[in-house]
Amino acid sequence: MKHFDCIIVGSGPAGLGAAFELKEKLPKTSILILERSKISSGGLRNDCKMNFTFPVGFPTEYWTKESATYYLEKIENFLKPKILKKNKFDVYSKRAERIGVELLQIRQSHLGTDGGIKLIHELVERLKKLDVIFSFNEEVKSAEKEKRILHTNKNIYSFGNLIVAPGRHGFDFLRCFMKNCGIDFKDNSIDVGIRIETRLEHYPIVKDYYDPKFLFPERTRTFCTNSGNAHVVQEKYETADGHLYYSVNGHAYSNDMKPNGLVNFAVLRTVSFTEPIASGQDYAEYLGLLAMLTGGGHPIMQRIGDFRMRTRTTADGLNNDLYDFEPTLKNATPGDISLAMPSKFLDSIWRALKKLDTIVPGVLHPSTIMYYPEIKLYANKPVFANDNFMATDNIYLIGDGAGTSRGITGAWASGMRAAEDIAGI
Numbered sequence: 001m002k003h004f005d006c007i008i009v010g011s012g013p014a015g016l017g018a019a020f021e022l023k024e025k026l027p028k029t030s031i032l033i034l035e036r037s038k039i040s041s042g043g044l045r046n047d048c049k050m051n052f053t054f055p056v057g058f059p060t061e062y063w064t065k066e067s068a069t070y071y072l073e074k075i076e077n078f079l080k081p082k083i084l085k086k087n088k089f090d091v092y093s094k095r096a097e098r099i100g101v102e103l104l105q106i107r108q109s110h111l112g113t114d115g116g117i118k119l120i121h122e123l124v125e126r127l128k129k130l131d132v133i134f135s136f137n138e139e140v141k142s143a144e145k146e147k148r149i150l151h152t153n154k155n156i157y158s159f160g161n162l163i164v165a166p167g168r169h170g171f172d173f174l175r176c177f178m179k180n181c182g183i184d185f186k187d188n189s190i191d192v193g194i195r196i197e198t199r200l201e202h203y204p205i206v207k208d209y210y211d212p213k214f215l216f217p218e219r220t221r222t223f224c225t226n227s228g229n230a231h232v233v234q235e236k237y238e239t240a241d242g243h244l245y246y247s248v249n250g251h252a253y254s255n256d257m258k259p260n261g262l263v264n265f266a267v268l269r270t271v272s273f274t275e276p277i278a279s280g281q282d283y284a285e286y287l288g289l290l291a292m293l294t295g296g297g298h299p300i301m302q303r304i305g306d307f308r309m310r311t312r313t314t315a316d317g318l319n320n321d322l323y324d325f326e327p328t329l330k331n332a333t334p335g336d337i338s339l340a341m342p343s344k345f346l347d348s349i350w351r352a353l354k355k356l357d358t359i360v361p362g363v364l365h366p367s368t369i370m371y372y373p374e375i376k377l378y379a380n381k382p383v384f385a386n387d388n389f390m391a392t393d394n395i396y397l398i399g400d401g402a403g404t405s406r407g408i409t410g411a412w413a414s415g416m417r418a419a420e421d422i423a424g425i
C-alpha cells in the first residue's frame with residue numbers, strides 16, 4: 001500500500017491552494033491529489049471570475065475581514081490576476097442606495113472558460129514540478145479514520161493527513177464520508193433562484209462593471225454575471241436516491257472569443273431552515289425534481305413578457321416580434337416557472353428584479369428570459385475540531401463542499417489555512 005504524508009481529495013481551488021501552501025511550508029512532504037474527473041471541475045474551469053474582496057466568497061462564520069484579506073493578498077500575489085476596471089460605479093451605486101439596494105465594490109479578474117482551463121493546466125504543471133503526484137479519473141470512496149487508510153475506485157492508500165475538498169458536486173460523497181467518520185454536520189441553508197438572459201443593450205452596466213454584485217433586501221442578490229461570449233448551461237445533479245435533476249448556471253469565454261451580444265446572471269435568494277426541515281439538501285432535491293416534472297425533464301424558461309401576463313411561454317412565442325433572441329440553453333422547456341418555484345423565493349426575486357430594473361432600466365424587457373432552477377447547495381457544514389477546518393484527527397474538510405468557502409478565492413484560502421495547520425503554523 002502506498003503511503004503519502006498528505007492526500008488531497010479534489011483538485012479544485014481548495015485542493016490546489018492546500019498543495020501549494022504545504023509545499024511552500026514543508027517542501028519535502030509527499031502529496032497525492034486524487035481527482036475523480038479528467039480535469040478539475042468547478043469554477044476554475046467555468047468562466048473563472050476571481051473575487052479579491054471580502055466578503056464575496058467568504059462565509060462570515062469562518063472568516064473575518066482581516067483573516068480573509070491576509071489570504072486574498074497572498075493569493076493575488078501568487079496568481080497575479082489582471083483586475084478588471086470599473087466605470088460609473090458611483091452612478092449605479094447611488095441609484096441603488098436610494099431604493100435600499102447595495103452595489104458591492106469588488107476587485108475582480110475574469111479569465112473566461114478557456115482561460116480557466118489554461119490556468120488549471122499551468123497550476124497542475126507547477127505542482128508536478130514540486131513533486132506533487134496527481135491521479136485523475138480516480139474517485140475516493142471512503143476512509144478508515146483510525147487506520148488512516150483511504151479507499152478509491154482503483155487503490156488503497158495510507159495517509160498522514162487527509163484534506164477533503166470535493167466541492168459542491170461532492171455533496172453526497174462528503175455527507176457519507178462524514179457519517180462514516182463520525183463527524184457531525186448540519187446543512188440547513190440553500191440558495192434558490194433563476195438565471196436571467198438578456199441582450200447586452202438591456203443590461204449595459206456590464207460594460208462598466210463585469211460582474212455587478214447587487215444586494216437586495218430579503219437575502220436576495222445578483223450572482224455570477226457573464227457577458228461577451230456568454231452562455232447559459234445546465235448541470236446534472238443526482239439525488240441521494242438516484243434521481244436526476246438539472247440546475248442552470250452560466251459562463252463566458254475570454255475576450256478573445258466573438259461576442260454573442262447576450263448577458264446572463266443569477267438572482268438568488270438564501271433561505272436557512274429551522275425545525276422541522278432538517279436538511280437543505282433534501283429540500284433542494286425536491287425543488288429540483290419538481291422543476292424537472294414541470295419542465296418535462298429539463299429546466300424551464302419563461303419570457304418576462306409572459307411572466308407579467310401570467311401566461312406560460314410557448315415554443316412559438318419565443319421567435320416572434322419582440323421576442324428577438326435565441327436562448328442559449330436550447331433544451332430548456334418554455335413554460336411557467338411559477339408552477340415550480342415556491343413563492344418564498346419567487347416573490348423576493350421578482351421584487352429584486354423590479355428594483356434592478358430601476359437601477360439598470362431595461363433589464364425587464366419583455367424578451368428577457370428567466371431560467372429555473374438555479375440551486376446552490378451550500379454545504380454540509382461540519383462541526384470542526386479547530387479553527388483551521390480540522391474535523392477530526394488529521395482529517396481536514398475544506399472548500400465549498402464543507403461550507404468554508406463560496407468561490408474560487410475563498411476555496412483557495414481555506415486550503416491554505418488547512419495546510420498551515422498541518423505545517424504547525
Ligand SMILES: Cc1cc2nc3c(=O)[nH]c(=O)nc-3n(C[C@H](O)[C@H](O)[C@H](O)COP(=O)(O)OP(=O)(O)OC[C@H]3O[C@@H](n4cnc5c(N)ncnc54)[C@H](O)[C@@H]3O)c2cc1C
Pocket residue numbers: 009010011012013014015034035036037039040041042043044046047048049050051057138139140141165166167168169170173224249250251398399400401405406407408409411
Ligand atoms: C459552472 C460554475 C461556474 C462557477 N463560476 C465561478 C466563478 O466564476 N467564480 C467563482 O469564484 N466561483 C465560481 N463557481 C464556484 C466555484 O466553482 C467554487 O466556489 C470553487 O470551485 C470551490 O472550490 P472547491 O475546491 O471547494 O471545489 P471544486 O472546484 O468543485 O473542486 C472539487 C473537486 O473535487 C472532485 N471530487 C469530488 N468528489 C470527489 C471524490 N469522491 N474523489 C475524487 N475527487 C472528487 C471534483 O471532481 C472537483 O474537481 C462556479 C461554479 C460552477 C459550478
